Amino acid sequence: xxxxxxxxxxxxxxxxxxxxxxxxxxxxxxxxxxxxxxxxxxxxxxxxxxxxxxxxxxxxxxxxxxxxxxxxxxxxxxxxxxxxxxxxxxxxxxxxxxxxxxxxxxxxxxxxxxxxxxxxxxxxxxxxxxxxxxxxxxxxxxxxxxxxxxxxxxxxxxxxxxxxxxxxxxxxxxxxxxxxxxxxxxxxxxxxxxxxxxxxxxxxxxxxxxxxxxxxxxxxxxxxxxxxxxxxxxxxxxxxxxxxxxxxxxxx
Amino acid sequence: xxxxxxxxxxxxxxxxxxxxxxxxxxxxxxxxxxxxxxxxxxxxxxxxxxxxxxxxxxxxxxxxxxxxxxxxxxxxxxxxxxxxxxxxxxxxxxxxxxxxxxxxxxxxxxxxxxxxxxxxxxxxx
Numbered sequence: 297x298x299x300x301x302x303x304x305x306x307x308x309x310x311x312x313x314x315x316x317x318x319x320x321x322x323x324x325x326x327x328x329x330x331x332x333x334x335x336x337x338x339x340x341x342x343x344x345x346x347x348x349x350x351x352x353x354x355x356x357x358x359x360x361x362x363x364x365x366x367x368x369x370x371x372x373x374x375x376x377x378x379x380x381x382x383x384x385x386x387x388x389x390x391x392x393x394x395x396x397x398x399x400x401x402x403x404x405x406x407x408x409x410x411x412x413x414x415x416x417x418x419x420x421x422x423x424x425x426x427x428x429x430x431x432x433x434x435x436x437x438x439x440x441x442x443x444x445x446x447x448x449x450x451x452x453x454x455x456x457x458x459x460x461x462x463x464x465x466x467x468x469x470x471x472x473x474x475x476x477x478x479x480x481x482x483x484x485x486x487x488x489x490x491x492x493x494x495x496x497x498x499x500x501x502x503x504x505x506x507x508x509x510x511x512x513x514x515x516x517x518x519x520x521x522x523x524x525x526x527x528x529x530x531x532x533x534x535x536x537x538x539x540x541x542x543x544x545x546x547x548x
Numbered sequence: 549x550x551x552x553x554x555x556x557x558x559x560x561x562x563x564x565x566x567x568x569x570x571x572x573x574x575x576x577x578x579x580x581x582x583x584x585x586x587x588x589x590x591x592x593x594x595x596x597x598x599x600x601x602x603x604x605x606x607x608x609x610x611x612x613x614x615x616x617x618x619x620x621x622x623x624x625x626x627x628x629x630x631x632x633x634x635x636x637x638x639x640x641x642x643x644x645x646x647x648x649x650x651x652x653x654x655x656x657x658x659x660x661x662x663x664x665x666x667x668x669x670x671x672x673x
Contacts, residue, residue, distance in 0.1 A: 373561045381568075453659065456568050460656040463559045464634055467605065510558065510607045515634035515655075523636025523654040524661065530638065531652055534645045535672070 348483050355480040362473050366466050373462040376455070384452050391445045394438060401435040461517045470511035549670055552577040552594075556587040556602040556614065557632075562655075566601060566632065569659040573666075584609025588617055591624055599666070604633035604644070615647040628669045632657060 412425060553570060555578055557563045563580050570578065579597055581587035583606045591597055600618065604611040611631060618624045629649045635641075636654040644652055650673065651665040 370559075370561060377561065377564050377568075453568070453572055456565055457656065457658060459561060460565055463557075463562045463565075464655060466559065467634055510605050510610075512605050512634040514637060517656060524657075526636065526638055527641050527652040527654055530641045530645060 345487065348487055352480055352483040352487065355476055355483075359473050359476055362469050362476070366469050369462050369465065373459050376459060380452055380455055384449065387445055387449055387452070391442065394441055394445070397434070398438040398442075401438065405435060464515045464517045467511040467515040468513075470509075471513035471515075474509065474511070474513075549598075550577070551575055551599045551666070551670070552579070552597050554579045554581060554587060554590055554597045554600045554602075556581045556584065556600065556606070556611065558582050558603065558606040562603065566662075569657075569662050572659050573663050583607055584611060584614030584617065587614050591618070591627075595623075598627065599669075600627055600629045601632055602629065604631060604635050604640070612644060612647055615644065615649055619648050626673075628673045630662075630665055630669060632662075 408429075415421075417425070553567075553575065555563050555566050555570075557566065560582075563582075567578050567580070579590050579594060581590050584602070585608045587600070587602065588609070591600075600614075602611040602614055606614075609617070611633065615629055615631070618627055618629065630651050630653060631644050631649045632653045632655060633640075633644075634655045635644075641652055650669045653661055653665055
């Protein structure tokens with residue numbers, strides 16, 4: 297009786313084995329494809345790892361290049377400012393000279409008028425005097441020349457003001473450099489994590505601007521007065537003491 | 549009122565642009581500083597400075613820290629301060645106002661804006 301039970305048990309086990317084999321037949325191809333996928337993925341991961349390492353190595357060079365661009369534009373801007381200052385100085389000198397000439401011409405005209413009144417000239421001489429006066433146009437031209445100087449001076453001032461773009465782009469480049477440095481740090485930690493075969497929370501890119509940054513990541517060169525308008529409105533409100541609540545709310 | 553300006557900016561270019569703009573507005577007396585710390589040293593050494601124009605983002609001591617240092621100093625706390633900066637976000641402007649700047653100019657600026665703000669400050673102070 298005991299033997300019969302053992303046989304039944306054996307048949308049950310064989311049945312279980314048969315079921316397992318039939319499952320195996322079904323799943324072996326899937327397992328095989330997973331193994332094949334992993335075989336293909338491992339070299340890919342190694343390539344990614346190498347690529348990340350290469351990128352991390354190249355980043356300091358990119359930072360240097362950006363710094364070089366910043367230095368070069370600052371140098372160029374200084375040179376432009378030197379030239380602009382020199383032009384302004386020349387304009388000022390010529391303007392002063394032309395104003396002196398204008399004064400002398402005014403004086404000459406006054407004296408000329410007195411001469412005309414005091415001499416009792418013949419009609420021929422008067423005709424000659426009138427001809428001479430028509431040719432003597434310097435006095436009339438001087439205000440036009442002074443206007444050109446004024447316009448040139450304004451243009452030169454505008455060139456100076458446009459050079460503010462250098463400071464603004466420098467800050468933008470400094471912000472980009474900061475981001476690149478943050479990416480490098482994250483990549484380094486990622487490489488370390490990959491080598492340790494584990495992924496940590498810290499490897500997720502989370503780049504922020506440090507509190508004491510000497511650049512403004514939002515700096516922009518724009519002709520729009522939108523930001524100045526906001527500043528004016530806030531300054532005006534603060535002078536009227538109406539934004540204290542707003543300030544308190546912001547800083548509470 | 550004769551104004552002697554202390555122009556504070558870490559960018560040499562910007563200091564020259566501010567000073568050129570002030571010259572175009574017929575001002576002629578300037579002292580320069582490259583950061584907030586240098587600005588405080590200049591203020592300590594020259595009691596004829598009666599107007600400060602400062603940038604915000606600077607190394608060593610920022611413009612905002614400079615404003616706070618000036619406002620907490622018995623000798624200089626009444627000095628008019630105009631902040632000229634790229635920072636145009638509302639929160640930044642409010643923070644500067646809370647630190648008690650007298651007025652605020654967002655870069656890029658024009659000499660007209662500079663004149664307007666200086667005149668406003670001089671009228672009030």
